[in-house]
Amino acid sequence: MQENNRKPIYVTQPSLPPLNEYISMLEGVWERGILTHNGPLVQQLEKDLIKYLGIKNLVAVTSGTIALQLAIRALNLEGEIITTPFTWIATASAIMWEKCKPVFVDVQPDTFNIDPNKIEEKITDSTSAILPVHVFSNPCDIEAIQEIADKHKLKVIYDAAHAMCVEYNGKSLLEYGDISATSFHATKIFQSGEGGACVTTDNHISDRLRRLRFFGHDDNKDIVDEGMNGKMTEIHAALGLSSLKWLNNVLRDRRDKYELYVDLLSKSSKIKFQRFPPESYNYSYMPVLLEDENHLHAVLNHLNKHNIYPRRYFYPALNTVEAVTTADSFPVADDLASRILCLPLFYTLKKKDIEHICTLIINS
């Protein structure tokens, strides 16, 4: 077969449950006629995820972006929020939609996470919170961040969009900070099509998040808070519930494939990997750092010619994006953004595809 006749290989594909399992859940939705407003499947999904992750509270919402916005609102944040420029635009746009100002702090070159040593110099009288990102599920330096937050009386929200199913020091990574906001988007390790959740150990914050996602209603439908519409639908919850049954298989599969990539690509001294604690990582992405931007373009073009489409997550670094640009410099984030590539990694990707991709990369 000609190379360009091969089926395209994208950076990811959703881990879909067997269609009949999803359909049988939908049959119940059709019978009940309840599509939204905290229906039984949303409640079931929340309950099952709480059990699966071993956590105290989880509030399911429409996306990871809305989870971030609700978290900011639930903590009454205002003024400046310290975050990282090496992330998806949603981290910064959620802050701005909540009328706060993102203030960037550069990242560490090996973990890709916010550098705690550079946080304090950015704290001002207007700072209300730190909003770090567990990049590609790699846990941030939680202890150092919490120490700074405590010292300056700041809240901590983790952008945990990538960080489902990661254990850190014996508990879910999602239970650190005041609130973690995660994503169930189609491209994430656990998916409900679109979706996300806020996780907190504080019952009062959890109750408030529930009100905020539902127009500010309390249980009697009185309007007691300034809410919005962040409710997950039964259709999405059904997809989440049927996907959850297969999640352990997905997690195992990704780890094996990640390790195969590392094994094959380590033959090249030009390719480097993210540093992370293997016991606290979910292998949801396959990031590689190339030598420089020229090397990146050579690899990208070569792969694209063979119908393979990795993605530049995260490019550009947010400090260079017009809506949030700042005069400060972020050399580490700029450098990472210029030469990082996330390679295809998903359940139906074959071992021989990975071998093919690695051969192409090494020969670029």
Ligand code: T4K
């Ligand atoms: N914080 C962080 C750190 C994040 O990374 C994100 C989102 C958020 C917050 C916000 O969470 P959400 O509000 O999205 O829940 C994707 C996702 O849209 C986005 O969720 C994700 N991060 C970001 C890193 O990546 P794109 O623009 O790369 O998606 P797209 O459409 O190019 O898809 C990539 C590949 O995936 C396609 O080539 C094919 C495949 N694909 C995609 C979709 C949507 C499928 O096979 N099926 C699908 O349904 O953004």
